[in-house]
Amino acid sequence: MATKPCIPKGTRDFSPEEMAKRNYIFSTIREVFRLYGFQQIETPAMENLSTLMGKYGDEGDKLLFKIQNSGDYFSGLTDEELLSRNAAKLACKFCEKGLRYDLTVPFARYVVMHRDDIAFPFKRFQIQPVWRADRPQKGRYREFYQCDADVVGSDSLLNEVELVQMLDTVFCKFGIRVAIKINNRKILSGIAEIIGEADKITDITVAIDKLDKIGLENVNAELASKGIPQESIAKLQPIILLSGTNQEKLATLKQTLALSETGMKGVEESEFILNTIAGLGIRSEVELDLTLARGLNYYTGAIFEVKALDVQIGSISGGGRYDNLTGIFGLPGVSGVGISFGADRIYDVLNQLDLYPKDASASTQVLFVNFGSAETAYVLPILAKVREAGIRAEIFPDASKMKKQMSYANAKAIPFVAIAGENEMQEGKLTLKNMTTGEQHLVTPDELIATVKL
């Protein structure tokens, strides 16, 4: 029985210190979501596999954690089927449920199921764990939290504007300097359209993205190697070399994409978003970046991505506009736009830059030392009063050696220790020790409360 216990690979325990930091991240994000009128929902950890399968590609289907049916999960299976040992096929016989893989598909399912109770446009946020049977590696886990805010049921670009404001507000609150990059799927489609290579969008953006590293000549060579004719590559030159302010980029794009209706629509949308944002006091840099090409198989309009400026790390937030979120569940015509915060990466960035506020831990503020039953009887009513005043306080439960009690206070980083022995009891007071400075004073219970509350 007494085997050394462990947890499944790719999963984590969170200690009190880690939880304090994570709670700070989640509550900051939650507060901003609410400031912009988003409302929280939660969905079950388990969804029917029929809801999840086929939504994340073949690779995604394999990465779903499947839950074995209760009872006799063999029922209805022939010997032949069993002996086929077809793991993927039989998984769907053995299992009807799976753990959610992201928050988007459950959200789409939620919208369809509850459409009659929802006041559209529906601004929802959701902060819950998701599970993926990915190969665990540094920074990639099998259980991790997603923090998503989406608006569905509105085509207005004001939604995009507000989401950019929210990205800015969140990272300002964290004190993380970021660049918010925006792009538009329609601009990328327009580019592909004018050079007649609609299926080469990814190749083009990947190549353009390398300009700084490999130079124009090599970018053009790479484009040629992908089968893009020289004539098209020539047309791409102003786009590969696109630079300057957002306004300058937009001006160039208007010329280059003049013949593509879709492309011009993308330019117009980006222009509206960037111009509207400009008047709203955003503190982060917002940059039109054509190499931003995440989620090309589902984003249909604006695309967002946030990069931390002072830490080398991948994107720490992203999002975009998608059409027809709920079509697969039988409710067509619902457009949406959303953003998602990468809590684990934000955690690392805040750690690296040492940006956690000192009071984030919500840990005990004062520990009462335990000298035995008489002293405890004196201390307990004072302790009750201290808590009544809203101070997080505790008494060491056992009358252990002073040294042990003090190291407990140190281990929990408790800033004050209150001591009551014979002298203090006679005077109706306590000795309050500041664990940071080492100073100690004889105080009344009221003075203790006032000092600790400071």
Place this chain on the structure above:
Amino acid sequence: MATKPCIPKGTRDFSPEEMAKRNYIFSTIREVFRLYGFQQIETPAMENLSTLMGKYGDEGDKLLFKIQNSGDYFSGLTDEELLSRNAAKLACKFCEKGLRYDLTVPFARYVVMHRDDIAFPFKRFQIQPVWRADRPQKGRYREFYQCDADVVGSDSLLNEVELVQMLDTVFCKFGIRVAIKINNRKILSGIAEIIGEADKITDITVAIDKLDKIGLENVNAELASKGIPQESIAKLQPIILLSGTNQEKLATLKQTLALSETGMKGVEESEFILNTIAGLGIRSEVELDLTLARGLNYYTGAIFEVKALDVQIGSISGGGRYDNLTGIFGLPGVSGVGISFGADRIYDVLNQLDLYPKDASASTQVLFVNFGSAETAYVLPILAKVREAGIRAEIFPDASKMKKQMSYANAKAIPFVAIAGENEMQEGKLTLKNMTTGEQHLVTPDELIATVKL
């Protein structure tokens, strides 16, 4: 593809309204846990089946949700094993992981794994969902939250005292009138001991519990039918008829259990807890109740249970002292004591008694009406300023008909609506409508902030 989506039976979606109420419950409990020096941890949803199996009895093993191994889960299985169709046995071959069934076993596993990093006594709380493949029925779900606080590594009865204070504080904050019942496993053992029927504790408490309903004669008859001899039943009479104040009950027990060392220890412990609590301003009724017999197979000392006084419902909180929490994982001698809040039942009680605070929703405080692009350009900087002041605010993203925008405000229960048309824009003001009273006033942005903040 377009099948009507649904969620697995026994699971639930939580709407924004439900989430607001649940968040109120969890944050109230969390605040009290912290006030008493408890620190939050989280553990993964998935544990190794070797951690979970055998900890909840045979029935519990069946109720574990098991997660199918990724990849080829058939590897190493013979044709014979497969064709045996032994669902329980093969589940352990197909699956290495399961969803956690409660928070206690993962906590024990956590303590053992992280013992070198923990400052004992370890006061931890944990608020996370658990999963059980129970047959769903009214009020019983396959996914539900547990809210647990435990102290491990201290035998001091001060821990019991503080847990009772915490129960009292939480339900006072909720405004739910409760009776906190306490008992002690050692008293029950003592009773069984003096009548020489150590294995009949459950029969005895079940019978005693029926006194009010069926009367003394029938209780005695039931005891006899369970095979308890008349002589023993005679000895039980003072205990069956135990009544009066806690002090009176303790006095009777001291006489009755005088010959049982264990029993007297239980009486002593209960006396300490009740006497200590008496001086600490607890507002709930605390009652020594010998019929309280929950968790007899794991509690070893104090047992707690909380009943709501104004609603007919089972217990809404409970707990107790257990020895050797971590023994099964190879760390013997760690005693613990804890309490657990039943969030789903508390939710129902608060609903039935209409006790939710009006401001619990954290929903939008003011909606700005959208009249089109000129008006929006005027409104957006004001909206940014309003949010800067900490007010939860939004603009309707589309310039829809006034009626649609107002019904959106109503559906979201937004208390104020701000309107800016040509007149307001000329004056640099807005019309602020109070949605409860119907009153509306022309105000400056600063006046708007002041009014909504009230």
